[in-house]
Amino acid sequence: MIQHKNRRILMAIYAAAVSMTVLTGFTSLAMEQDTAGVIVSSAQERAEEWDFADTAEQIHASVVLDMKDAAQEAQQAYIEKVEEERRAAEEAERLAREKAAEEARMADQRLLAALIFCEAGNQPYEGQVAVGAVVMNRINSGSYPNTIREVIYQSGQFGPAMTGWLDSVLAKGGYTDSAMQAAADAMAGSNPVGDCLYFGNGNWGLKIGDHYFH
Numbered sequence: 001m002i003q004h005k006n007r008r009i010l011m012a013i014y015a016a017a018v019s020m021t022v023l024t025g026f027t028s029l030a031m032e033q034d035t036a037g038v039i040v041s042s043a044q045e046r047a048e049e050w051d052f053a054d055t056a057e058q059i060h061a062s063v064v065l066d067m068k069d070a071a072q073e074a075q076q077a078y079i080e081k082v083e084e085e086r087r088a089a090e091e092a093e094r095l096a097r098e099k100a101a102e103e104a105r106m107a108d109q110r111l112l113a114a115l116i117f118c119e120a121g122n123q124p125y126e127g128q129v130a131v132g133a134v135v136m137n138r139i140n141s142g143s144y145p146n147t148i149r150e151v152i153y154q155s156g157q158f159g160p161a162m163t164g165w166l167d168s169v170l171a172k173g174g175y176t177d178s179a180m181q182a183a184a185d186a187m188a189g190s191n192p193v194g195d196c197l198y199f200g201n202g203n204w205g206l207k208i209g210d211h212y213f214h
Contacts, residue, residue, distance in 0.1 A: 105187075108147075108148040108149065108187070109180065109183045109184055109187060110170060110173075110175070110180070110183075111148060111149060111152060111170060112132055112135060112148055112152070112183035112186065112187065113175040113179040113180040113182070113183040114160075114166055114169045114170040114174070114175045114179070115131070115132075115135065115152050115158060115160060115161070115166055116128045116131050116132050116175070116179040116182050116183055117169055117174065117175035117176055117179040118160035118165055118166055118169060119131050119158070119160065119199075120179075120209070120211065121175075121176065121179060123208070123209035123210060123211065124208070124209050125178060125181075125182060126192050126208055126209070127208045127209035127210075127211055128178060128179055128182035129182045129185050129186050129190050129191075129192060130192050130193045130196075130199065130208050130211070130213055131182075131186075131199060131211070132182055132183050132185070132186025132187070133186050133190065133191040133192065133193050133196075134193065134196055134197060134198065134199055134213065135148060135151050135152065135186070136148075136186050136187065136191070137191070137193075137195055137196060137197050138151045138197055139151055141195075141197060143197075144197075148187075152166070192208065193206055193208070193213040194206075196213040196214055197214075198213070198214050199211045199212065199213045199214075200212060202214075
């Protein structure tokens with residue numbers, strides 16, 4: 001009797017255990033299904049939110065903006081390069097003009113120095129500057145040519161220019177340093193003879209060394 005009762009108890013416990021196992025299995029399965037459902041649902045929602053057409057449009061707009069920025073940078077770089085080249089060309093032109101002007105000035109100074117040497121090479125320095133001042137006075141007078149070369153080579157004015165002596169001295173660089181400096185001073189405005197336009201060995205006018213200036 002007791003054994004039969006114990007058997008029923010054991011059978012009841014066994015049945016309960018089996019029921020719990022089955023119930024637990026179904027519960028786990030249900031939870032897994034629910035979890036999967038949530039994941040799928042979330043993915044679907046994100047897929048609905050991520051519209052491919054909108055994304056493509058955004059990418060296109062970004063690319064266009066990048067290209068526009070690059071084009072603007074390239075244009076600015078080109079403008080800067082052109083401006084730099086323009087400034088370089090202007091600077092080169094300015095330097096070329098200055099060089100040409102300096103060469104012309106030196107050519108005039110050498111010519112005037114040759115004339116001073118021929119006319120007053122044996123005279124005191126003031127007398128040499130005075131000869132150069134006469135040439136400059138003629139340029140500024142309005143009655144003579146307006147360049148050193150034209151004044152010096154004007155017909156019938158300076159004996160050394162007419163005889164060829166001047167050209168010989170100029171070609172050989174035969175003028176002295178004193179004559180070269182006197183020419184530079186006269187061209188710079190040094191003038192010990194006022195507005196005199198002539199000089200010679202006469203006996204009237206402002207006397208400097210052996211020459212009279214009038």
